[in-house]
Amino acid sequence: MTTKQRPRLLIIYTGGTIGMIENPVTHALQPFDFSHLIDNVPKVKMLGYDIDHIQFNPPIDSSNMSLEHWRDMATAIEQHYDDYDGFVVLHGTDTMSFTASALSFMLENLRKPVIITGSQLPIGEVRTDGEENLITALQVAAAIGRDGEPMIQEVAILFNDSLWRGNRSTKMSADNFNAFKSNNYPELARIGLSITFMEKNLYRQTNNEPLKVHKVLDPSVIFIELYPGLCEATLRHMLNTPYIKGVVLKTYGAGNAPSDAWFIGAIRDAVERGIVVLNVTQCVNGGVNDTLYETGNTLSAAGVVSGHDMTSEAAITKLMFLFGLGLDRDAVLRELNRDLRGEVSIL
Numbered sequence: 001m002t003t004k005q006r007p008r009l010l011i012i013y014t015g016g017t018i019g020m021i022e023n024p025v026t027h028a029l030q031p032f033d034f035s036h037l038i039d040n041v042p043k044v045k046m047l048g049y050d051i052d053h054i055q056f057n058p059p060i061d062s063s064n065m066s067l068e069h070w071r072d073m074a075t076a077i078e079q080h081y082d083d084y085d086g087f088v089v090l091h092g093t094d095t096m097s098f099t100a101s102a103l104s105f106m107l108e109n110l111r112k113p114v115i116i117t118g119s120q121l122p123i124g125e126v127r128t129d130g131e132e133n134l135i136t137a138l139q140v141a142a143a144i145g146r147d148g149e150p151m152i153q154e155v156a157i158l159f160n161d162s163l164w165r166g167n168r169s170t171k172m173s174a175d176n177f178n179a180f181k182s183n184n185y186p187e188l189a190r191i192g193l194s195i196t197f198m199e200k201n202l203y204r205q206t207n208n209e210p211l212k213v214h215k216v217l218d219p220s221v222i223f224i225e226l227y228p229g230l231c232e233a234t235l236r237h238m239l240n241t242p243y244i245k246g247v248v249l250k251t252y253g254a255g256n257a258p259s260d261a262w263f264i265g266a267i268r269d270a271v272e273r274g275i276v277v278l279n280v281t282q283c284v285n286g287g288v289n290d291t292l293y294e295t296g297n298t299l300s301a302a303g304v305v306s307g308h309d310m311t312s313e314a315a316i317t318k319l320m321f322l323f324g325l326g327l328d329r330d331a332v333l334r335e336l337n338r339d340l341r342g343e344v345s346i347l
């Protein structure tokens, strides 16, 4: 792996377990400031990089993540884009895949690494995974390719022994060090004795446009997850949620849903009211193939659009992003059928 002489990196510390310490009264973990975190990793100095940091004030448990926090992260990257070779975002694991997906859409024409990492155990604990994750994330952010350009030019999640595309990743485990995976897209890098980049899997821009940061996301979207026993009244209630513009419908298997007239009728009514209904599978692996079964076919006939193999995190943030651009329904439908940041395989 090659790095620049003295890479300049910016750490954006948002919080999460990595920087948490135990509250002496309640014994619950709570986020702590950056100096505590970095004091626990003296090895960072051995890298020989120029590293600056900014931190959320106060740092947060990522379960409290909001659209405003995403805007703040995107703004920080925009303001410092020319000053640094790469960015490392320290983040709680709970909503890390949502943040990675959102940032990927917000940072159009990104050509520098934005590496998000965190840990399962706080960095002050003896068996922490935080130290290794932080050091490796910094090394990945500093890596340059044979052309002298940053090796990673996208938003990625570094966790344990893998680097994943951010908008393809999902948190898979609440208690395993190998907490993340991208089930429908291969690793960007394998972390072993050395860091091996899978160059053919890396995202590359096809244009020469400068970074464009989209700061407005529209939260008028909801998830509806199918389960046997869902009844018409509940479904219609959810579809009639005030002000919603989009629904991510989490369907069974290859994108299937009940074929009952009441179900299809409720969905069709929502579509006719102008709501965008996007079909993603509940399965962690594979995607929607709405021509495979009658039950998927009826959904597309009712005006539901296929989310192909997108994760639900990418699907909901893509809708927030497209509505945030102020696009009308037809334009949103058009963009949902395009791969914007490597988030979807459209055959």
Ligand code: ASP
Pocket (backbone or CB within 6 Å): 015, 016, 017, 018, 060, 061, 062, 063, 091, 092, 093, 094, 095, 118, 119, 120
């Ligand atoms: N609740 C924590 C968070 O997401 C969990 C973690 O960081 O692993 O901030």
